[in-house]
Amino acid sequence: MQIAFIVLIGLHGIIHLFGFLQAFQLATFNEISQPISKSSGVFWLLICALFATTIILMLGDSDYWWLSGFLAVITSQVLIFNYWSDAKFGTLANIIILFATILGYSSFNFKQTIKAERVNLLSNSQINKQDIVSKDELITLPPIIQKWLTNSGIIDKQRISTVYLVQELQLKLKPEQADWNKGTAEQYFTIQPPAFNWSIHTNMNSLLSVVGRDKFVGGKSEMVIKLQSLIPVAHAKSDEKVDQATLQRYLAEIVWFPSAALSQYINWEVVNDYSAKATMEYMGTKGSGIFHFDENGNFEKFVTYRYKDANDIEPTKWTVTATKTEEVNGVTIPVECEASWKLEQGKWTWLKLKIQHIEYNVEKCQSIK
Secondary structure, three states, X not given: OHHHHHHHHHHHHHHHHHHHHHHOOOOOOOOOOOOXXXXXXXXXXXXXXXXXXXXXXXXXXXXXXXXXXXXXXXXXXXXXXXXXXXXXXXXXXXXXXXXXXXHHHHHHHHHHHHHHHHHHHHHOOOOOOOOEOOHHHHOOOOHHHHHHHXXXXXXXXXXXXXXXXXXXEEEOOOOOOOOOEEEEEEEEEEXXXXXXXXXXXXXXOOOOEXXXXXXXXXXXXXXXXXXXXOEEEEEEEOOHHHHHHHHHHHHHHHHHXXXXXXXXXXXXXXXXXXXXXXXXXXXXXXXXXXEEEOOOOOEEEEEEEEOOOOOOOOOEEEEEEEEEEEEEOOEEEEEXXXXXXXXXXXXXXXXXXXXXXEEEXXXXXXXXX
16 A cells, blocks of 8 residues: 555656656657746756655655655645646645645654653653662562562562563454454553553554554543544543553553562452452552462463443453463563453453563653554
8 A cells, every 4th residue: 555655656756847847848748738937847846856755754664754745745736726737637646645644644643642641651750770679578468479579580670660562462353353453552651650651553454544542640541542543433531430440451461560569559468379369549540450370470360350441331351361471671471461351242352462572661762653
């Protein structure tokens, strides 16, 4: 699709070059019946250069390609109006390119909004590079949690304050969906205060892309999903059920930064030899879930009852299962997981994820992909 669009821009740009060549009598084209002044010829050349710049920026994966494309379309259309009888069919190409630049700007604006949120997220994080996790801090925790934290490798190391990770995703947006949608996601966490900002990009088909952002800040959540970064298809905010569900998600995901289990806003209770219940309460939002481990203290699954959306009357059983565990950056974490809902008609595994990249104690935002 992108290749076809680049070819369209290239051909459209070359056609503008014809106006310059005719104006300076460097070539003659029978299709151009109206006289073209040299000053107009310079504009035809400028537009060709703008379209060429747009192609270069697109091939370079620049977020600003839409700007040169928009300028090219506007100036092109002005000249087309002046040479309507010869150039009117160029309007169709300009409409197509204009629509694409609008989508490009929408994507750019969405990314800039997320980047600003993440800069603010990290700036509010409390980071102490001298804060080392002590084994004595584990004494009051359930034995299985002590074993998990010890085996995870966090003892005598700097406490994790911030996290940046990249995920490779497979999703099923509906229980009856047969094929998996592929996607990628980026996420930032802070531990003091507890917060995250998660963004996703996936495709519904070869033509339509979906982007989304989920965040948890100040004990409150907000989720936005947009088609082609432009058309809102979902927006959840200021709802107690969604706030609780998002807090429970944060709680489940501390398995990627285990030292967060020592936070004062999390209370632990023994369930049995291999399980412990965690209750998290922050800024008026409260939720809980049960962590299950094997005999070696390796995380196996997290189970809770969670609202799927604000319209749910009752919460639904939600399970996150580790399918692969590895040591990454000196910390043993689940690098592959599955998430599922237990519906009346059966189990709906709607997400499979792989951690492609993870960094601890980051201080600056990465470029949004």
